[in-house]
Amino acid sequence: MDTFEEYTGDRAAARQMREGLTVLAGRYAGTPLGDQISDTLAGRTSMRELADDPEFATLALQGAREYLDAWRELSPEQRAEINRQAREIDAADD
Secondary structure: OOHHHHHHOOHHHHHHHHHHHHHHHHHOOOOHHHHHHHHHHOOOOOHHHHHHOHHHHHHHHHHHHHHHHHHHHOOHHHHHHHHHHHHHHHHHHO
16 A cells, blocks of 8 residues: 555545645755655655654644635635535545
8 A cells, every 4th residue: 555545544635645745845855854755755754754753744734724724715615616526536536
């Protein structure tokens, strides 16, 4: 099983995590955090090790707060549409 899928418990979530980490690896390229993210993507370190890194944890918490703020600004119709799309993606992965 894919290490990201093991971590998330879900194929679609694992794909999204990998895509997000790829963006972060590029954004933080040349820094210790960027190197650690790249090592995780390459399978040299585990997702759990990355999640335990205080700098990454701070970054993840900031991202979660931004996501929550954006989610709260959506209308109920927009939220329903996002949920519908997520269900379609999940069904396609099965």
